[in-house]
Structure formats: structure tokens, C-alpha cells
Amino acid sequence: MFSKYILRNQKDFSAVYRYGKSKSDRFLVLLYKKNNLSYNRIAFLASKKVGNSVRRSRARRLMREAYRLTEIKITEGYDIVIVARKTINDVKCMEVEKSLRSAIKRTHELYNENNK
Template structure:
């Protein structure tokens, strides 16, 4: 992820939690909100409920990898927060991709290209 496309500001993240919309699946929860910019900003989180640091980092890597496969097909101008769920540890990247695809379809974030 490019540095400018990563959400780091706690106020912005809290705003997306409180004012944005959310969709959930078995492995990932997606919070999203329009940002009015010409690019998407993302944040990937994994709480301590997911496991130790090795498991949390693996969960983040799985989500980032699956997100990059959709990067060109997602509508522009959104802030996206992905939160890993505990079940993500035992799955492959393809399962996470399917999960993200269903989230993007339900939230109407996929471009019709």
C-alpha cells in the first residue's frame, strides 16, 4: 500500500466507525465511507482476539493480499477499514478473496467495468 493511501489518523478511523456503513463476513468486517478524494484509503486491523502477533500479522497479510487482487475494480473515493475476525487464521488466501468479494458486492463498491 502506498503511504498516502493508508489511514493512520485515529480521528478519521473513529469517524468511519461511527458515521460509515459496515458489512461483515465470516473472516472480515468492512467499514466504509466516502472520502471525497480521487483515491481510496485503507486500514487493516487485527485485534488481540485474533491471536498472538504472528497470527495477527498473518491475518493482516491475508487481507492485504486479497485486497490487492481487487484494487483496480473497486470504486474510487472511499475510506475502507478491514477488521480481521478470529476464523481468518485457519484459511487460505482464496477464501479471504471470496469473502472480500462478497463484501464488496453487498456494499456496492465494485466497479461495473
């Protein structure tokens, strides 16, 4: 993932939290907001509630892989923040991917059904 696709600025995070929409699922919370760019910018967050640094890193890796596998289904032009929940620690990547797909499908704005 190129660095221009990563959400980093505090004001961008604040805008997503304040003005964006959210969908939650069993293992993660998906926050999103239109960014008026031709590409998506994304951030993966795991708070200390998820566990120690090893568990938080694993949670971010799982979410990153799930996003990579479902990226083709996402409409371009959004800032996306994916936040891990505590329950993400006890699951495999396939379950996190299903959870992310489910959250994306329920947004209707992000889901692009034309792509395979």
C-alpha cells in the same frame, strides 16, 4: 502500496466507525465511508482476539493480499477499514479474497462492475 493510501489518523478511523457503513462476512468486517478524495485510503486491523502477534500479522498479510487482488473492483474515493475475525486464521488467501469480494459486492456503493 504508497503511504498516502494508508489510513492513519485517529479522527479518520473514528469517522469511519461513527458515520460509515459496514458489511461483514465469515472472515472479515468491511467498514467504509466516502472521503471526497480521488483515491481510496485503507487500513487493515487484527485485534488480540485473532491471536498472538504471529497470527495477527498473518491475518493482516492475508487481508492486504486480498485487497490487492480485488482493488480494481473498488470505486475510488472511500476510506476503508478491514477488520479480521478469529476465523481468518485457518484459511488460505483465496478464501479471504472470496470473502472480501463478497462483502464488496454486497455494498453496491464500493463495487465497480465496469472494471474486470
